[in-house]
Amino acid sequence: MLVEYSIVAGVLLGLFYALMAMGLNLVFGVQRIINLAHGDMVMLGGFGAWELYYGYHLNPVVAIVVMIPITVAVGFGLYYLLIPRLKSAVDFETLSLVLFFGVSQVVEALAALGFGNNERSLPVSSIPSHPVNFLGQPYPADWWVAAGVALPLLAIFFLYLYRTRLGRETRAVMADEHEAVSVGIDAARVSAISFGVGLALAAAAGVLAVFVFGGVDPSEGVGITITAFAIIVFGSLGSPLGTVVGSILFGVAYQLAQVYTPSWSNLVPYVLVIGTMLLRPQGLFGRRTRIA
Amino acid sequence: MADEILRLEGISKHFGGLSALQEVSFSVEGGEALGLVGPNGSGKTTLINVVCGLYTPNAGNIYLEGAKLGKTTPHKLAKSGINRTFQVPQPFASLTVRENVEIAAAHRRGDGMSVVEILDFVNLGKWAGQEAGSLNAAQQKRLDLGRALALNPKVLFVDELGAGLNPAELAEVAAMLRSLLNGGRALVVVEHLMGFLDKLVDRVIVLNAGREIFHGGLRSALDDGEVKRVFLGTVGA
Amino acid sequence: MLDSKGGGKPLAGLLRRKTLLLDLLAVAIPVIGFSFGLNFYSNELLLVYMMVYVALAHGINISYGFTGYLPFGYFGFFGAGAYGATLAILDLHVPALLGMLFGGVAGVLVGLLLLPLFRLRGAYFAIATLAAGEAVADIVANPSLQSITNGPYGENLASVYSSGQIYVAALVFMALALLAVVLVKNSRFGLSLRAIKESEYSAAMAGVNVVQLRSLAWVIAAAIAGVGGAIFGWATTVFYPSAVFDSAISVFAIVFALFGGTGSVWGPTLGTVLLYGLYSAVGLSSPQYFQLIYGLAIVGLILFAPRGLVGFGRAAVRRLSLRRAGANG
Numbered sequence: 055m056l057v058e059y060s061i062v063a064g065v066l067l068g069l070f071y072a073l074m075a076m077g078l079n080l081v082f083g084v085q086r087i088i089n090l091a092h093g094d095m096v097m098l099g100g101f102g103a104w105e106l107y108y109g110y111h112l113n114p115v116v117a118i119v120v121m122i123p124i125t126v127a128v129g130f131g132l133y134y135l136l137i138p139r140l141k142s143a144v145d146f147e148t149l150s151l152v153l154f155f156g157v158s159q160v161v162e163a164l165a166a167l168g169f170g171n172n173e174r175s176l177p178v179s180s181i182p183s184h185p186v187n188f189l190g191q192p193y194p195a196d197w198w199v200a201a202g203v204a205l206p207l208l209a210i211f212f213l214y215l216y217r218t219r220l221g222r223e224t225r226a227v228m229a230d231e232h233e234a235v236s237v238g239i240d241a242a243r244v245s246a247i248s249f250g251v252g253l254a255l256a257a258a259a260g261v262l263a264v265f266v267f268g269g270v271d272p273s274e275g276v277g278i279t280i281t282a283f284a285i286i287v288f289g290s291l292g293s294p295l296g297t298v299v300g301s302i303l304f305g306v307a308y309q310l311a312q313v314y315t316p317s318w319s320n321l322v323p324y325v326l327v328i329g330t331m332l333l334r335p336q337g338l339f340g341r342r343t344r345i346a
Numbered sequence: 347m348a349d350e351i352l353r354l355e356g357i358s359k360h361f362g363g364l365s366a367l368q369e370v371s372f373s374v375e376g377g378e379a380l381g382l383v384g385p386n387g388s389g390k391t392t393l394i395n396v397v398c399g400l401y402t403p404n405a406g407n408i409y410l411e412g413a414k415l416g417k418t419t420p421h422k423l424a425k426s427g428i429n430r431t432f433q434v435p436q437p438f439a440s441l442t443v444r445e446n447v448e449i450a451a452a453h454r455r456g457d458g459m460s461v462v463e464i465l466d467f468v469n470l471g472k473w474a475g476q477e478a479g480s481l482n483a484a485q486q487k488r489l490d491l492g493r494a495l496a497l498n499p500k501v502l503f504v505d506e507l508g509a510g511l512n513p514a515e516l517a518e519v520a521a522m523l524r525s526l527l528n529g530g531r532a533l534v535v536v537e538h539l540m541g542f543l544d545k546l547v548d549r550v551i552v553l554n555a556g557r558e559i560f561h562g563g564l565r566s567a568l569d570d571g572e573v574k575r576v577f578l579g580t581v582g583a
Numbered sequence: 584m585l586d587s588k589g590g591g592k593p594l595a596g597l598l599r600r601k602t603l604l605l606d607l608l609a610v611a612i613p614v615i616g617f618s619f620g621l622n623f624y625s626n627e628l629l630l631v632y633m634m635v636y637v638a639l640a641h642g643i644n645i646s647y648g649f650t651g652y653l654p655f656g657y658f659g660f661f662g663a664g665a666y667g668a669t670l671a672i673l674d675l676h677v678p679a680l681l682g683m684l685f686g687g688v689a690g691v692l693v694g695l696l697l698l699p700l701f702r703l704r705g706a707y708f709a710i711a712t713l714a715a716g717e718a719v720a721d722i723v724a725n726p727s728l729q730s731i732t733n734g735p736y737g738e739n740l741a742s743v744y745s746s747g748q749i750y751v752a753a754l755v756f757m758a759l760a761l762l763a764v765v766l767v768k769n770s771r772f773g774l775s776l777r778a779i780k781e782s783e784y785s786a787a788m789a790g791v792n793v794v795q796l797r798s799l800a801w802v803i804a805a806a807i808a809g810v811g812g813a814i815f816g817w818a819t820t821v822f823y824p825s826a827v828f829d830s831a832i833s834v835f836a837i838v839f840a841l842f843g844g845t846g847s848v849w850g851p852t853l854g855t856v857l858l859y860g861l862y863s864a865v866g867l868s869s870p871q872y873f874q875l876i877y878g879l880a881i882v883g884l885i886l887f888a889p890r891g892l893v894g895f896g897r898a899a900v901r902r903l904s905l906r907r908a909g910a911n912g
Binding site for chain 3: 088136139140143145147148149150151152153155156157158159160161162163164166167276280283284287317318320321323324325327328331332335
């Protein structure tokens, strides 16, 4: 019974985690940048939903739709502001890590100044709230909502990546930037757009996170970034499908840990990231091409 | 007959399904320069990487002066007398030219040229105090050679030292390498430029797709049917 | 082969002696400065923290500046040191000063435990240490270990508080950390580390034992963090796990070191004194504004002066002397 429960819960939350981690993997795949501010974008998405709900009575699910174009645009601009200057640096990978840490600090500070240091939550009445039974066991409604919103968004993302011209160009840059440039792809533009898409995915996940995590506060970013990073390393850096499968496995593992050893369950992401890096650095879906 | 310095027996290396080296065997004597040729991807650099400890071979044995080398690390090989230059040299860019050589000389066992002598030998004495990153490509290749020489290697693998040099520089480098043979050192020279090899080696091993397809004199290699086929269009002259 | 005399020309030797002298000044001046620090500034705790951070920034200097491995999870050693010292003092009843050494040992033990992470490079290494640091924190703070570490409820060292001893311990500790950097920088060890940073395999082919030297640098950095955490805990007296296992500690130390300039003896010290000074002036009263300034400073630093203050200064000097040479020629 408990195992069944953990698996169903893990799959539901896993879809949400996939949405939460996908943007980080996209940005890494395209630019070889680990966006340490990713978790802060998730946090901003949560505050955005809160403001839209209390300011304009906007349903959080609708808020996601409103925020997507805005965050794509913001990410596009942010890319051109930060990355081209850094590209020439000797130690690009490490320096970009520190750079985005700085960005994360700025975002966190602005959020704390703008929204206050306390956790905020949205009323459960803003989404369907009655627990939903499945195979004879009840699961919180917001998990169903999170999975139900994450699934179509992920589907749209996969369509974009595999069925559109821009998506094809994005995958070309992911595979080899120099090759992509040599066949006439504007790698900078593609990178900027994918940075925006990554941010949009993070913000969308952030709205759902207000329910899944029970609230949003300015300092939640770091923990989210580490969890998302654990997932994408586990599923294979640069592999979107790996992120989905890795998220679901992570969700199940985390739920099992919560059920059987609740006090140690927070260790799951850390063990996952270190274990994967040491034992199978290419991740679940990786080819043994790029050794971390 | 001079003493055997290095002997490879049945060295094989594969990466996943790809077989990079299949049962390669040869030996090289003190005072001898052996040529290692073959088209791109034929396994020349992989062979150097195996002998110099970057990769562990899947099969086969390596003997240095008759003693079998077990599982070891690159720095131990370097100290025991096996060294190499790099196709694309990777000098320690932020260190000075002198420091680049000094760092290797510090790990030498026994006698050898002093740091100053090495710098003069590779013609970089004038640039000794400069950061290695500021050298041009040809100078970096010579520095790489100097770094390798500082450990006074018994056998030295030279990986495409001639590529990108003009004829005058080529002749200079060939003379430089020839003089290294004095004192019983062995050289294994990987090179595409046959004219350059001709000045330096009497014997060549030709690799193709990880296998040895020819072993013998350079002149007869150029007349060999299989070698010609493999090199069709790549040898030029 | 003619002879095997070393290749040091007299000029080179003289230059080296001159840089060594300058480096030793970079030890002496901060030590003297902090010795009289209380005459200028009465907040003793803050000065102790500052000295600890100077040492931590130099731990980052050794790890990142010389070997190129950025330990984002540096706070893991720091927290381990704080707890190692505390447990030694409270449970083994060792004198507080000796307890600081136990802190160093705890840091080193965690460092040895994390050695396998060196199979990773660059950003992967950085993130893996971050995860490892968080994992150590989670373990120490776990309610299941309350009987040993007091779990999430923290520790209390009030029984051994001694402001004089703490100040002297911090001063000596900072001096030792600075000396360690001078030794590393001016030795063949340091040269080899820089070679490893540039190209591991080339360094190995130059005869450098990469694994051994890199591990040694790592252990020195871990020991510094361990003792730093121990002194921090002692000075703070009552602390919770979240105070000593705070990722902000790593980030402070990293940014102080980068801001001042890694690979030098002056850089991290200057970076710490300036930025931690700023933190004390602004950060304590309005932490959000500090975090904002701080974040912007990091972004600006990486984009405009990735080699830190010292690198910036060096470039300026070089440009000036080039211009002068140009005028003369």
